[in-house]
Amino acid sequence: MAFLACNSDLVEDARLGDTRARERLMDLCLPTVLGWCARLGGPKVDAEDAAHDVCVVVLTKLDSLRDGEAFVSWLYGITRRILAKHRRRGWVQRWTGAALPDIADLDADPTRSHDLSELSVAVQGILERMPGKQREVLVLCDVEERTDEDVAALLGIPVGTVKSRLRTARGRFRKAVRGHRVEPQLIGLTTWGQG
C-alpha cells in the first residue's frame, strides 16, 4: 500500500529483532497512526496516548506477524482495537465524572500543539455521532484521501462495500452539516467531486 512506504523487507527485519529496522518502521508508521487516532478517536480520546499504546503493541507483538505484506492491515486492526478501548474509557470517564480535556478550549494552555478550529470541532462532533463503520470510511476516503481499493484492503472488505458505506456516510454527513447550528460561513456547504 503506497500510503505507508514500508516494504516487506523492513517489516521482516524488524520482526526478526533488528533494532534499527524496528525504529525506522516506527518512524514510518507513527504519522499515519497519529492521524488515525486524532481523526477516528473523537473528542474524548487523547490521540498521543492512543498512538503510544498502538506503538507499544506493534513493538512487542511484531514477532506474531507472519506475512510482511499484511503489515498495514495488521497495524490498522491494532489501532482500531486500541481506539475502541480508549473510547470505552472515555465513555466510562464521562459517567464517572473524570476530568476530560476540552479540545476547543484555547484558554487551557496556549502552548498545546493540537488546537482544532471551531469548524473542525463541529466536524468532529458530526463524525462522532455517525456509526463507526461509516465514520471509518469517510475519514479514510475523504479526510485521508485514500482510494477505495486501499481502504478495502485496509479494512479487509470488498471495494463495493466501501463504496456503499461511503455513499451513505457522505449523505449522512451532508445532512448533519445542513442541520448544524454553526454559522454558515463556518460550515460552508460545498459539493463532493467525483472521487
Place this chain on the structure above:
Amino acid sequence: MSGPHELRRFADDTRPRDHAANRVRARALETADLRVHERAMAALRRPWIAAGVGVSLAAAGVLLTVFVQPPEPAELVAELNAVADWETLTASEDVQMHFQGRGSLAGTEQAPDITWETGTVRLAVEPERGIDLRVRTPEVLVRVLGTRFAVHRDAKGSHVEVQRGLVSVTCTGGEELKLPPGRVHTCVPVTAAGLLARAQALDEDRVALDTVLETLDAGLESADGPVAAELRFYRVSAFAGRGLFKEALAAAVALDGPHAGHRRAELGPLILRLAYRVDGCDGAAEHRDRLADGVVDPLEGRCE
C-alpha cells in the same frame, strides 16, 4: 480532494506534528523495552525455569573451576541492566555492587571500571586491598580506594554520594575534588542536549524559573541547529507553564525568525494563541502576519 472543504480543514487541523510523533516515539520505545524486560523477568521468576537456570549456572561454574585456569587478575565483562528491581552483583570478593538502572562493567577484579548510563549504582569496596575502582558517566569520573559510595544519574546530571571513606570526583571539564562521607556532589550535564534535559527535569520539579532559564542559557553557549532551537523554544514553554504568558509571548516573538529552526512553522500559531491570552483578539491581530503560508489560523472563527 473528493470531500467538501470542512473535511479538508479537519484533515489539516488533525495532521500529525513532528514533535508529537517524537514524543510518542520516545515513550513507546521506552515502554516496549520495559515490557520486554518485565516479560523476561517474569519468565525467570517461574520456579522451574529459575531452577533450570540455577542448575546451568552451577554446572557452568563447576566446569570453569575444573577446566579453566583464571587469568590474574581476572577480567570483568558484564552488562548491568536492572529496570524493575534492585540487583546485586559481586564483581570480586572485594567489590559488591547493588544497582537499579543500566550500565556496564569492564576492567579487572583489581581495577573494576564501571560505565554508568542511568539510575543508581551503590558500591561497597573492601578497604586497604588496593582496589582501584572507577565509575564513569558523561559528566563525572569517580575514583576510589576502599570505601562505600553511590553514583546516581538522571536527567539533571550525575550525583555522587559518599557513605564511608574518601572519594575522588572529577566533573567533566572540572577539577578533582575529594568528597568526604555524608557529602553529595552533583556534576551537571556538559552537552547542550544534556542541559536541555536538565532544564526540562528542573522545570518538571517546579524549581525556580531563574535556575531553569540559566540552564537553558548554559546549553545555548555550545548549542547549534535543532538543539539550539529546542533550547530557545523551551524558554517559551517554561514561561507559559508558570502562567507568565506575557513573558512567554515576548520570548516567542524574540525567537520568531531563522533561530526558530524546525520550530518555526508552529511558532506563528503559538504566538497568536499567547497574544490572544494576553490581550485578546486585539493583541492577536498584531501578530497575524507571522503565520506562515498554509498554516491554519488557530483563532479563526474566534477573532473575526
